[in-house]
Amino acid sequence: MDLSRHPTSFTTRYQQIAAQLEHELRNNYRCGDYLPPENQLAERFAVNRHTLRRAVDELVDRGWLQRRQGVGTLVLMRPYDYPLHSQARFSQNLLDQGSHPTSERLLSVLRPCTEHVATAIGKQEGDTVIHLRTLRRVNNVPVCVIDHYLPDLRWWAALQHFRSGSLHDFINSQLKEPLNRHSTRISARRALAKESQLLEIVPQAPLLCVRTLNTCDSSGSVAEYSVSLTRADMIELTMEH
């Protein structure tokens, strides 16, 4: 595949090489393999090592390669395994956060909160919070991972019995605390390595990120701050006004 003579669109040398490497990664490499050393590749493509590195940079940025100083360049890319749901897009109500009847608990710990969480829930960095992580599947396909942060440590004992289902229902029925949605922030970004693994998507795939602050119905104090990451290729959020 000669990409050097591409009539329609101008590409730089390093972009050509990146495209060529990407093609070879898909066909000739498997996850866990190492690329040939930069010197060899540079020689093969007849470019300076810097130019070759610039091409590899692109693929590292896309999450398909990982550099290991003194060792080599590791191949992370998997062959595409989900050709199916390019079309299928589920809808999900914007208010569904934390109330998925199908979600499953992945994590349940007490931990000092980060600055980000502290700011959101109005506590100090390092204050202990309950941290739950749940994963929602649709048709057994993971679509959404949610981190829940709860500042009221008195809930800890009860929450340890939460295994699956709707967290908000659980809190409502077990702790008699109906939660009120206070504010929501919606953003999008690329998936990080661990996230793409968890959600079984290619690295760098776009994610919808919904951050929700829930307050206690009774006292009005912050009860839960949740951050959900949703596969943007499968889910869209809907809202009726």
Place this chain on the structure above:
Amino acid sequence: MDLSRHPTSFTTRYQQIAAQLEHELRNNYRCGDYLPPENQLAERFAVNRHTLRRAVDELVDRGWLQRRQGVGTLVLMRPYDYPLHSQARFSQNLLDQGSHPTSERLLSVLRPCTEHVATAIGKQEGDTVIHLRTLRRVNNVPVCVIDHYLPDLRWWAALQHFRSGSLHDFINSQLKEPLNRHSTRISARRALAKESQLLEIVPQAPLLCVRTLNTCDSSGSVAEYSVSLTRADMIELTMEH
């Protein structure tokens, strides 16, 4: 602030410079400003231009700077805002769609609607609709492009006088038709080539996509269907409940 003698952690020269630049961005620059030319900065830091570029690369990757070939390096970061989140982001109310006072008209045509638009507004594929495209900038940085589809062709004459400002305000004042938000769908995907060009982002960068259906206050019929594409690195949507 001398970062060159940092006892605890080893930092490379370009990392020191990136940290220094980040510090200066916060204190001495505002969104929309331009950095001094790379040559000047390189001279100031007494490094090669490549080294300086490597430092700037870091801040570009973090979304705080944006390069414009032939022009300069644009500052995106808002002062006083950063320490809270890992990513400095503007916020935009979820209800802002079509009502940006700063938006500018890019396109204004009559055209047969696609199946997608036809489905949304409840007409037949091929039926003529008014199609407007507007671009919103913040501090002269493009952040959001919106396609508006309006089925009522009687508005065409009046709408041709719309140049900039808030489209919804224009419709309200010129056509005496207050619009009502009916439903909203939010998704995310990677930018296509043309979109990334228009929004001045790298290809494949994640976009927030908000599709809104607005109805006439009076008749309740569909008045406008809009599709907005927003740079996810700069804008997040907020909602108070």
Place this chain on the structure above:
DNA sequence: TCCCATTTGTACGTATGTATG
């Protein structure tokens, strides 16, 4: 329209540092 200065983008060359096994 064309040219020109400015600024970023790409590419080559070279040298040395750092990490790994």
Place this chain on the structure above:
DNA sequence: CCATACATACGTACAAATGGG
């Protein structure tokens, strides 16, 4: 301690894009 391979840095040159004269 050494060979290998990636990381950083300096130097140089030219290309491409932009904006102004």
